[in-house]
Amino acid sequence: MVEEPSFGEALVGVDPATRAAVLVEALPYIQEFAGRTVVIKFGGNAMVDEALSHSFAADIVLLRAIGIRPVVVHGGGPQIGRLLSRLGKESEFRDGLRVTDAETLDVARMVLAGQVGRGIVGAINQREPVAVGLSGEDAGLIVATQRDESLGYVGDVVDVNRPILDTLLAGSFIPVISTIGADGHGQAFNINADSAAIAIAASLGAEKLVYLTDVPGVLTDVDDPASLVSRLSASRVRLLIDDGIISGGMIPKVEACLDAISAGVGSAHILDGRIPHVVLLELLTDAGVGTMITRLDEVRP
Secondary structure, eight states: OOOOOOOHHTTSSSOHHHHHHHHHHHHHHHHTTTTTTEEEEEEEEHOOOOHHHHHHHHHHHHHHHHTTTEEEEEEOOHHHHHHHHHHHOOOOOOOEEEEHHHHHHHHHHHHIIIIHHHHHHHHHHTTOOOOOETTTEEEEGEEESOOOGGGGHHHHHHHHHHHHHHHHHHHTTTEEEEEEETTTTOOEEEEEEEHHHHHHHHHHHSSEEEOOOOOOOOOTTTOOOGOEEEEHHHHHHHHHHTTTTOTTTHHHHHHHHHHHTTOOOOOEEETTTTSTTTHHHHSSSSSSEHHHHHHHHOOOO
């Protein structure tokens, strides 16, 4: 077993004055969020890059060590697509959702719970044996219903069995959730991971929902990384959409954030998962490194 990381270990090589300043800056956030639940949707580059995956695992263990209750929700679309391709089966998408017949559903279940989920659990447990892998099918964790017959076994979340997660969190375990749900008859459905993360965060009354993506956050100029907007209210987001500043693939990302805060989550964050330790940088520093979306105009945390 690898010992839990500490801030001191994370700052090896940094001069003492800077190290002290970082620790002082983090302290109010540690005090603010101690005992609070943070749901993190893990995917994209951070999932397929081994170094980033291990950096993510270290962040999750450290959050737990300072009293925050992390819950990890993951997808696995690229991995599902690759296995389907090796099996000679083409992927079909409609409105961004994978058409899921019975064979595709079997592949999704195998990849999400058996490959991707186990990899995340293993990376966390190398540091501290506290991660518990769950499929949404387990003990009725994610209750789902079919979205549209034309999409096959693609589902929407109807309910989340919160007591399962409460029990794990009360025991200081870290749930790692694969987004397959089931209806009352035991029929499984493939669930969009972003949507599942919203439902889980809302059910838990999470303080924050964090999306790891392949973009730095909301930019007022997509060609200028310096134009990153670190904080936005829901009303400001809608104005930026109406003005065409938020456009294209960023729209579904911010809409997911709006759905989360509308469901009662304290704030939603869009982060670039390609940055090592991005979760810590966003949650435990004054400026953060991504975009935080809240119901009202407010300052961090």
